[in-house]
Amino acid sequence: MTDLEFDFLRSYLKTRSGLALSAEKRYLIESRLTPVCRRFTLATLHDLVNALKSPRDPSLERAVVEAMTTNETFFFRDRVPFDLFRDVLLPEALVRRASQRRLRIWCAAASTGQEPYSLAMLIQDAAPRLAGWQVDIVATDLSTEVLDKAKAGLYSHFEVQRGLPVQSLLKHFEQVGDQWRISASLRQMVDFRPLNLLHPFESLGAFDIIYCRNVLIYFDAPTKGDVLGRLSSSLTPDGVVLLGAAETVIGLTDRLVPHPQHRGLYGQAPSAARPGLTTQPQPMLRKVVGL
Numbered sequence: 001m002t003d004l005e006f007d008f009l010r011s012y013l014k015t016r017s018g019l020a021l022s023a024e025k026r027y028l029i030e031s032r033l034t035p036v037c038r039r040f041t042l043a044t045l046h047d048l049v050n051a052l053k054s055p056r057d058p059s060l061e062r063a064v065v066e067a068m069t070t071n072e073t074f075f076f077r078d079r080v081p082f083d084l085f086r087d088v089l090l091p092e093a094l095v096r097r098a099s100q101r102r103l104r105i106w107c108a109a110a111s112t113g114q115e116p117y118s119l120a121m122l123i124q125d126a127a128p129r130l131a132g133w134q135v136d137i138v139a140t141d142l143s144t145e146v147l148d149k150a151k152a153g154l155y156s157h158f159e160v161q162r163g164l165p166v167q168s169l170l171k172h173f174e175q176v177g178d179q180w181r182i183s184a185s186l187r188q189m190v191d192f193r194p195l196n197l198l199h200p201f202e203s204l205g206a207f208d209i210i211y212c213r214n215v216l217i218y219f220d221a222p223t224k225g226d227v228l229g230r231l232s233s234s235l236t237p238d239g240v241v242l243l244g245a246a247e248t249v250i251g252l253t254d255r256l257v258p259h260p261q262h263r264g265l266y267g268q269a270p271s272a273a274r275p276g277l278t279t280q281p282q283p284m285l286r287k288v289v290g291l
Contacts, residue, residue, distance in 0.1 A: 001030060001045045008049055009033070017065050018198050018218040018227075019140060032067045039063065063067060065159070066143040072214075074162035076118045081213065083243050084262055086122050089209060089240070093130060096238065097208070103135045106234070107206040108197060109141035109215035113150025114159075117182055117255040119211075120189040121172055140195035147192050153182035197227050206236050214244035221252060228253040232268060241266045 001009075009029055012018045021028065033045060040060055042048050051060060074081045093103055107116040116139040123135055140148050159171055160180045169195070173180040195201060197215065211233055216224045231241055232255035241256060243264050249256040259265035 001026070005046060005049045008053075009045075010174065012052060013065065013068055014220075015194070016061070016221045018199075018219045019068055020218065020223070021280070025192060029068070030281045033064060036060075036063050036067050062144065066145055069143050070148050071111045073114045074159065075114045075164040075168075077115065077213075078162060078245060079163070081211065081264065082118055083123060084242070084265065085119060085209070086126075087261070090126060095210065097133075101133045103133060104114065104205070104209075104236075105135070105137045105208045106204065106210045107137065107139040108195075108212040108231070110141045110147070110150060110192065111143075112146045112155075113139065113153065113160075113192070114163075115139075115211060115213070116150075116190045116192075117153070117186055118163075121168055123189070124172070124186065135189070137190045138207075139190050139192050140201075140204075142194070142196050143193075143196050147194060150190075151187070151192050153187045155180050155182070160250075198223070201230065201234065204234065205232055206239070208236050208239045210239070210241045212241060212243060214247070216247045218242065223258065225252040229255050232256050235268055237268060241267070 006029065006288065009022045009076060013021065026151065030045065033048060037043070037045060037048050040051070040057075040063070041046075041112055042051060048064070052064065087212075097103055105116075105119060107119070110116050116137050120137055123130065123137075133161065141150075154176065155173075156179055159257055160173065171179065172183050174183070175181075193204075197203075212227075216227065228241075228249055232253065235241065240259070243266065247262060247264075249258070249266050255269050256266040257269045259267060
């Protein structure tokens with residue numbers, strides 16, 4: 001792969017996925033895209049670049065972007081964001097949304113589904129308190145391949161061992177051969193949709209809680225600021241965004257501000273909120289909890 005071809009692929013991936021690759025990541029492109037070449041009977045990365053420059057093949061474009069996307073995830077990953085949901089965000093939502101009895105959650109980088117399903121488990125476990133509520137969990141990802149796996153809800157023994165308490169496995173999964181399938185009731189609680197965060201997402205509507213964890217780290221600063229600003233526009237006035245442990249809004253946008261007590265939690269800045277409504281960074285939620 002020549003320097004020009006490497007620069008083309010870096011630009012191609014940044015434009016289509018936001019992925020910002022440094023010059024030191026040449027090895028990553030070579031290791032991840034060589035299997036794509038074999039899959040599409042292309043002899044070399046040179047041929048791949050030429051194919052991407054020629055009349056477009058949507059399946060090849062999608063395969064290139066998905067091959068470079070990191071989909072590391074597991075149930076209750078990093079634990080703190082889920083404890084925060086169970087112990088703080090959900091109880092506060094029960095108070096704030098008592099009159100509407102509705103709650104909307106968006107997992108903006110859902111990968112193979114462990115994050116939204118972890119939230120669905122916590123919601124189902126809180127069923128007695130949510131009787132009569134409508135709770136929506138929308139889960140999106142750039143990769144249609146990982147979304148297909150998420151929709152199926154079928155996981156290997158290794159995957160269910162990562163972060164999932166044994167009691168949750170026994171309560172919410174059934175064994176299928178040497179794999180485990182999450183219950184139908186939980187699968188029905190999550191609405192999986194393909195979405196590129198670089199594209200407009202206003203059509204999703206407003207959310208009370210947005211989980212956007214461990215995806216901004218792959219973007220450059222201008223892209224991070226753009227996505228964060230649009231996430232702010234997708235929040236209800238007192239909604240919140242949860243970012244990954246290595247992510248922040250500081251220096252990137254003035255539309256979101258850190259929560260004074262909970263690290264990784266961000267609410268609307270006063271200037272970003274709608275007139276006449278509270279601007280304190282606190283939660284809310286929404287899909288039917290089949291309780």
